[in-house]
Amino acid sequence: MQNFSYKNPTEILFGKGMIAELATRVPAKTPVLLLYGGGSIKRNGVYDQVKAALKKHRRVEFGGIEANPLFETCLKAVALVKQAKIKFILAVGGGSVLDAAKFIAAAAVFKGRDSWEILRTHGGCVTAALPVGTVLTLPATGSEANGNSVISRAATQEKLHFTSALAFPVFSVLDPVTTFSLPKKFVRNGLVDAFVHTMEQYMTFPSAAPLQDRLSESVLQTLIEVAPVTLAKPRNYEARASFMWSATLALNTLIGCGVPQDWATHMIGHELTAFYGLDHAETLAIVMPGVWQHKFAAKRAKLEQYGQRVWGVKNARAAIARTEKFFHAIGMPTRLGDYGIDAKEAAAKVATRFAEHGYAFGEHGDINAAAAAAILLQRA
């Protein structure tokens, strides 16, 4: 087991009716920025619940955060925060809104000239941030209980992340009922996103961390078990609750304590989203099996353990096949061709971007431009 530091100060308020807790959790004596996305919260009753809980608070609203939140949009919110002297941001929505809130919270008090620095340094220059609370309406990213944020820049087709201990939400409300009205595609995406988050911290090489391995397998097994139920019966509270809690545990940084991590799938996936506009989860389902094939020898021992414990299959190739089959069963394609994307072109574009940034990811730090290209060529 590797040495590690672990701290997760976010308070989780989980369950039906918990939005009412906002009344006491959001600071009362300061104007609050209510941040949201495309307005679905106004159709599904979440907005009304939030408004009712905050009826004694001063609120300023900012809607229109995109599915892949744009730096350009966030800057407008930062201007509003400064102008209205906001001291607390309440993000209501999915991971995109939460990620945007974290960036806005850091950018609003950033001392430098250009807040893109926050992303360019992956959070290294963050020394302060406004407090953020969240009401999560889409289980997927784990953003409700970590210090990560991913922001895209329209002008340059870049998608970068930052991480900071200051970006953990103060609290996050997780009410499974708020997710009942989600389009099926969002649920499918969230299931894959949580599944791949877990894999990034698990599918590496044996590292004498049997508890962490089993915790990860617990999340994977639960997602596999609840996926068909929660897709077929969106109003089944229990399945939705287990999906929601699994997605949080997949990336609240606990299962990654003391173990090697990969994240090559995510980094290649971010470029595919930036170039082709694919949903984040769609890119993950394409790339991950490719990373596993490309690093087959290095990952073989863990693939075998995963296959045996999670799928009851004996060998590593079967474990990969079962994973793709699971994605297909929940309606998630796993090939670039499924989206009409030319693999050679994608490989060339992503490789160029990896080379520009000098990227080298993966648990062995060897997923560089050439490796990324080789991985994508396989995924035609």
Place this chain on the structure above:
Amino acid sequence: MQNFSYKNPTEILFGKGMIAELATRVPAKTPVLLLYGGGSIKRNGVYDQVKAALKKHRRVEFGGIEANPLFETCLKAVALVKQAKIKFILAVGGGSVLDAAKFIAAAAVFKGRDSWEILRTHGGCVTAALPVGTVLTLPATGSEANGNSVISRAATQEKLHFTSALAFPVFSVLDPVTTFSLPKKFVRNGLVDAFVHTMEQYMTFPSAAPLQDRLSESVLQTLIEVAPVTLAKPRNYEARASFMWSATLALNTLIGCGVPQDWATHMIGHELTAFYGLDHAETLAIVMPGVWQHKFAAKRAKLEQYGQRVWGVKNARAAIARTEKFFHAIGMPTRLGDYGIDAKEAAAKVATRFAEHGYAFGEHGDINAAAAAAILLQRA
């Protein structure tokens, strides 16, 4: 799944050499109370490491915290804290020292007349506490990452707990190397303690919480796997590290989120320690199989799930038998008779105490005086 709130603000600093982190984690401009137990930290090098890390800090020392920390001893430390104007307590030792530190931290700033109130109200009256940091040298209680504390009172043979969000340590250093010199009996006790903590949050009835179930099973399986290794090879870092992290996860309150909990074994066990001086873990190994037998019908579904997933056995009785066999294999007796204690006498004493306090524990709230007596009569 039940609604829940979860917050665990403790920073974990895990691994070899992490005691050095105290230099930056302990506040520099205030005298620190260094609290410890019987002095083993002076023999195993931990004291020297702590002293080296705190060489620029003002330290006041208080040693002699007992294995079941006494209220009477804690009061002496509280007097010292007040007299020396201590603003931070660093607990170095096992769960007893940590529990004592939490009580001292709350009692030192308690506004009432008699700080026994803190225990009598199980923490209900705690509104402030000094910050506590810990260096854990005995994996067992989970006290390093929760807000619980158990204190005994010599004068009245009482053993009571308190819980408070204010009692979570600010940080806890977990260096597996500090545990290499532990007597075998302490390791055995710690294994059983962590195992039973997990069971108190798991062995109840099915509650549509498949992730929580699997997380608990992960801790149980890891403990079962590492127990023989860490007992036979105390200097095997990897086994000790997994034992240590398992004991923390067993009671950092995560696995209990949203599920029914039992705790009858602990409450009966506390009385056995109070009356007969048995080690805490010794009492748990005696009582738990009795609770399971007594509530067999109510716990049968979970016993079967546990038997199948953890031991690969088909029925609930076999699951109980395998658990006792596991305890025996690591040198832990499971009967009152093994300590020369008369079961009838023990049953009568514990029942009287339960009746006095009006106790009723267990996930169905039905482990009252009569049930406690029936459970102990079985454990002759």
